[in-house]
Amino acid sequence: xxxxxxxxxxxxxxxAGGFFGFGFYTQQRVASEVxxxxxxxxxxxxxxxxxxxxxDLSTRTLTVADIVTETNAxxxxxxxxxxxxxxxxxxxxxxxxxxxxxxxxxxEVGLSMAARPSGRVTYxxxxxxxxxxxxxxxxxxxxxxxxxxxYRSAVEQFMRISxxxxxxxxxxxxxxxxxxxPGGGAGDFTYSGVSMQGxxxxxxxxxxxxxxxxxxxxxxxGKPQKMTGNLANIASYDLDAAGAAAVLDPQKAADNQxxxxxxxxxxxxxxxxxxxxxxxxxxxxxxxxxxxxPSRVQLPALLALIPAAGSAPTPAQARDIMExxxxxxxxxxxxxxxxxGLSMETPQAPLTLAAVRxxxxxxxxxxxxxxxxxxRSANGPVKVGxxxxxxxxxxxxxxxxxxxxxxxxxxxxxxxxxxxxxxxxAELKGxxxxxxxxxxxxxxxxxxxxxGQFVGPIPSRAHxxxxxxxxxxxxxxxxxxxxxxxxxSAAIDLDLGAAWTETSRAFVLAPMSLELGGLLKAQAxxxxxxxPRGVFSLDPVQAATLAAQIEAEAMEITLRDIGGVDxxxxxxxxxxxLTPDAARREIVESIKDGNANLDxxxxxxxxxxxxxxxxxxxxxxxxxxxxxxxxxxxLIELLSTEPLVALEQFQVQASTGR
Numbered sequence: 184x185x186x187x188x189x190x191x192x193x194x195x196x197x198x199a200g201g202f203f204g205f206g207f208y209t210q211q212r213v214a215s216e217v218x219x220x221x222x223x224x225x226x227x228x229x230x231x232x233x234x235x236x237x238x239d240l241s242t243r244t245l246t247v248a249d250i251v252t253e254t255n256a257x258x259x260x261x262x263x264x265x266x267x268x269x270x271x272x273x274x275x276x277x278x279x280x281x282x283x284x285x286x287x288x289x290x291e292v293g294l295s296m297a298a299r300p301s302g303r304v305t306y307x308x309x310x311x312x313x314x315x316x317x318x319x320x321x322x323x324x325x326x327x328x329x330x331x332x333x334y335r336s337a338v339e340q341f342m343r344i345s346x347x348x349x350x351x352x353x354x355x356x357x358x359x360x361x362x363x364x365p366g367g368g369a370g371d372f373t374y375s376g377v378s379m380q381g382x383x384x385x386x387x388x389x390x391x392x393x394x395x396x397x398x399x400x401x402x403x404x405g406k407p408q409k410m411t412g413n414l415a416n417i418a419s420y421d422l423d424a425a426g427a428a429a430v431l432d433p434q435k436a437a438d439n440q441x442x443x444x445x446x447x448x449x450x451x452x453x454x455x456x457x458x459x460x461x462x463x464x465x466x467x468x469x470x471x472x473x474x475x476x477p478s479r480v481q482l483p484a485l486l487a488l489i490p491a492a493g494s495a496p497t498p499a500q501a502r503d504i505m506e507x508x509x510x511x512x513x514x515x516x517x518x519x520x521x522x523x524g525l526s527m528e529t530p531q532a533p534l535t536l537a538a539v540r541x542x543x544x545x546x547x548x549x550x551x552x553x554x555x556x557x558x559r560s561a562n563g564p565v566k567v568g569x570x571x572x573x574x575x576x577x578x579x580x581x582x583x584x585x586x587x588x589x590x591x592x593x594x595x596x597x598x599x600x601x602x603x604x605x606x607x608x609a610e611l612k613g614x615x616x617x618x619x620x621x622x623x624x625x626x627x628x629x630x631x632x633x634x635g636q637f638v639g640p641i642p643s644r645a646h647x648x649x650x651x652x653x654x655x656x657x658x659x660x661x662x663x664x665x666x667x668x669x670x671x672s673a674a675i676d677l678d679l680g681a682a683w684t685e686t687s688r689a690f691v692l693a694p695m696s697l698e699l700g701g702l703l704k705a706q707a708x709x710x711x712x713x714x715p716r717g718v719f720s721l722d723p724v725q726a727a728t729l730a731a732q733i734e735a736e737a738m739e740i741t742l743r744d745i746g747g748v749d750x751x752x753x754x755x756x757x758x759x760x761l762t763p764d765a766a767r768r769e770i771v772e773s774i775k776d777g778n779a780n781l782d783x784x785x786x787x788x789x790x791x792x793x794x795x796x797x798x799x800x801x802x803x804x805x806x807x808x809x810x811x812x813x814x815x816x817x818l819i820e821l822l823s824t825e826p827l828v829a830l831e832q833f834q835v836q837a838s839t840g841r
Contacts, residue, residue, distance in 0.1 A: 213238040216320075217247055228255030245269040245282075258294060258330055265289035269316075280320040285313040302360040308351050315347040331483050335431035338424050342385035351377035358399070370399035385424035392417040410457045414450055416467075421446035429477040430514075438477040441516055445473040451523070466524025470517060479514025481507060498589035505585035509578040513546035532559040546578025552610075560617060563624070568613020573633065576605040597721045600640040608633025623654040636683070638719035643683040650676045652700075664754045674700025683714055690714040690733075702747035710736040711815055733815040738807040738833075748799045771797045784835040785827060791837035802840050807833040 214236040224231035234249030250264040264287050271283030292306045319340065354374040374392050381388025395414040400407065426442030429435045451467025484507055496504060520543075525536040537555030541548050552571035559565060583602055586594040614627035628650040634642035652674045655662050665673070676698035683690045690711040698704040711733050718729045749763075756766035774793045781789060788805060795803040813832045821829035 213245060221252070224252055224254070229253055230255075242270060243272050245272050254333075258333075261291075261293040261295075263289075263291040274320060278320055280316075280318055282316045283314070285311075285316050287311045302358075304356060304358050306354060306356045308354045310352060312350050313346050313348070316344070317346070318344040330486070331431060335428070338385075338428045338431060342424055342428060345383040347380065347382075349379040349382065353377075368399060368401040370397060372397035385428065387422040388420070390419045390422060408458065410455060412453070412455045414453045416452075417450045419445055419448045426475045430475055430480045430482060432477070433483075435477040436481070441474040441476050443472065443474045445470070447471050448473070460530045461528065463525070463527045465522055468520075468522050470520045472516070472518025474516040476514040476516070479510045481510060481514075498592075501588045502585040505581050505588070509546065509581040512543070512578045512581065515543060516545075517541070517543040534558040543577070546576060548572070548575040548577055551575055562617035562619065564615070565617070566613065566615045567611070569610065570612075571610040572606060573609065574607035579605045597640050600721065603634065603640060603642060604637050607635055618654045625651065625653045627651040638683075638716055640721070641719040643719055644681065646680040648678045664751075667757070668750050668754060670701070670750075673702075674698075676700070676704075683719075685716060688712065688714050689736075698745075699747070701745060702750065704743040704745055706741045706743075708737075708739045710738070712736050730816055731814065735809060735813040735815045735818050735832075737809070740805045742795065742803040744795065744800050744802070746800075748796055752796075752799075767797065781827070782831065784833070785830055787835055787837040788830075791839050794839040798839065800841070804836075804838050804840070806836040808836075810834055 217233065217236050221231040221233060230251070230253040232249075232251050233247050235246075236248075237246045238244070239246075245268070247267040248265070250262065250267055253259055253261040266288045267285075268287070269282040269285045271281075273281040275281070288310050290306075290308045290311055293303060294305075295303045352375070354377055356372050358368070358370045358372070360368045372395060374395050376391070376393030378392075379387050379390045393415065395412075395417060397412050399410045399412075401410070402408070421443075422445055423443055426444040429438060429440075429442050448470040449468060451465060453465040453468070455461075455463045520541050522539040523537070525534075525539070527534040535555070535557045536553055539551075539553045541551045543549075550571055550573055552569060553567075554569045556567040556570070557564070580602075583594075583598075583605065586598055609630075609632050611627060611630040613629075615624050617623065618625045630647075630649040630651070632645075632647045634645040636642060636644040652672055654672050655665050655670060657663075657666050676696070678694050678696040679692075680694050681690070681692050692707070692709040695707040695709070696705070713732050713734050715729045715732055718726050718733070720726045720729075752763055752767045752770065755761075755770060756763050759766060759769070761769065771793045774789060774796065791803055791805070795801055810832060818829055818832065821832075
């Protein structure tokens with residue numbers, strides 16, 4: 184028994200000695216490897232130092248104190264960490280490092296702008312905790328000190344890291360942009376409840392922050408201005424760094440594939456207060472399906488064009504910048520973006536807006552719309568139910584705007600008119616606004632305008648529809664009969680369309696419809712033949728020469744009385760002191776007697792008009808069929824000088840009915 188006990192004691196002693204010897208060796212090795220990692224930063228021209236390094240083999244806990252680093256780059260980044268602790272560390276090979284938990288305390292990260300106008304942002308966090316970490320054992324040094332290479336190196340490093348979660352209870356910071364923005368500026372900000380989950384292969388499943396509060400102090404026109412803000416419930420889902428890596432990779436400069444960067448970003452409510460007298464609140468934001476296309480997002484080329492501090496770009500440089508920026512928009516896709524519940528209080532007037540929505544693809548905003556605007560003008564309240572721009576070519580707008588940057592070389596008229604090609608239409612619904620200082624309202628139920636099928640810069644297809652109610656201007660002499668009849672507003676329903684077909688060279692004005700509520704509805708269809716493509720030109724000589732080839736075809740006009748005839752008869756009766764029936768008979772007789780010597784076609788029109796007046800709430804229809812080829816330009820001239828001769832060019836059918 185004694186021998187057994189003595190043998191066991193010797194075995195324990197030998198094991199203990201081996202254990203502590205191995206622990207001492209491991210700590211020396213760990214300290215050496217930590218120092219080697221810091222030496223990489225110093226070798227690249229940066230600064231790096233640390234305090235005591237310790238390793239507890241029983242818990243496999245690595246601790247490094249007093250870490251201080253600073254990169255040597257155009258935009259230097261400094262990092263200070265009071266204590267770095269990794270628990271449950273493992274290193275199965277020289278390239279990979281694992282830890283069950285990583286915790287850093289008293290962290291400070293500073294970003295400075297040195298090559299550009301001076302500015303600095305500093306972040307501070309009392310604690311950062313990472314769970315189930317896996318990443319490269321060493322640091323990957325950028326290929327050069329350029330900002331693009333630094334970003335590319337950081338993204339590539341991130342794509343090699345995985346972790347189940349990262350939590351930062353609080354993150355505070357300061358901003359100082361004294362030389363970076365006009366008038367200078369400084370401020371501070373605080374994020375609370377920052378967390379990330381599901382970090383792997385360059386993806387982050389969820390990123391959240393409970394809130395962000397900030398204060399910014401600037402100088403505006405020599406006066407101090409303070410702005411404060413509070414943004415809550417910040418979240419992003421399914422971030423993928425592959426898009427950023429592709430954009431920064433010169434080998435993918437021709438890659439035309441879209442890479443999704445975010446599935447969704449959301450935040451809100453968001454409040455901003457600016458002194459003096461402005462407060463804004465937004466209930467929430469949502470942005471879905473954000474992607475990038477490397478072939479168009481050429482960041483290195485764009486950054487290379489930005490002029491040095493203190494120098495303004497030449498017109499040629501400015502045009503190049505605009506061209507690259509246009510390409511940037513062509514390389515960004517946003518499936519949908521929505522802002523909800525905007526309210527603003529200003530010294531001028533309050534404003535509320537229910538929503539703003541847009542999407543972006545290949546440099547074009549499919550629809551930019553805002554809904555339920557409510558504000559005030561000097562003459563009274565203004566409300567808009569909905570306003571939308573359709574298919575706005577944002578990239579094209581930047582390129583077109585570049586033409587106006589050089590006063591010595593302003594764009595030609597056809598280039599300026601080319602702005603029409605950048606937009607396919609607009610829509611306005613539910614507008615109520617004051618018509619004059621008396622506050623009489625104009626009410627627009629709906630206006631829709633769209634155009635397209637361009638020949639050069641001129642659209643050969645267009646459509647306008649409008650439905651509105653507007654006050655009658657009593658100062659307009661032409662509207663005195665309506666005022667005298669007690670009508671102080673007019674309801675207008677308008678529908679106009681025009682389209683040219685190149686294969687048939689036909690140009691048709693249809694629909695053409697105008698309704699004046701309670702008075703009259705007019706409809707027409709006008710067709711032109713042999714309309715050459717070249718007539719759609721800004722060259723007046725060319726347009727006039729080719730317009731001579733245009734021929735008038737069949738035309739049809741329909742008038743429907745919905746109260747206007749009775750109103751005109753009543754007005755005539757008041758002026759002539761007659762009964763309404765007597766006034767109607769006198770008007771009908773004057774129409775017939777004054778045109779007795781006309782040709783049969785003209786007489787048919789006169790008879791139909793007389794019948795239209797004699798039988799209210801009826802319909803008058805006139806159809807015009809060319810007797811032979813009728814040059815349109817000649818017809819227009821005859822209508823202004825000899826209308827009866829113009830009428831002789833057509834066979835006329837006139838009829839009335841109910």
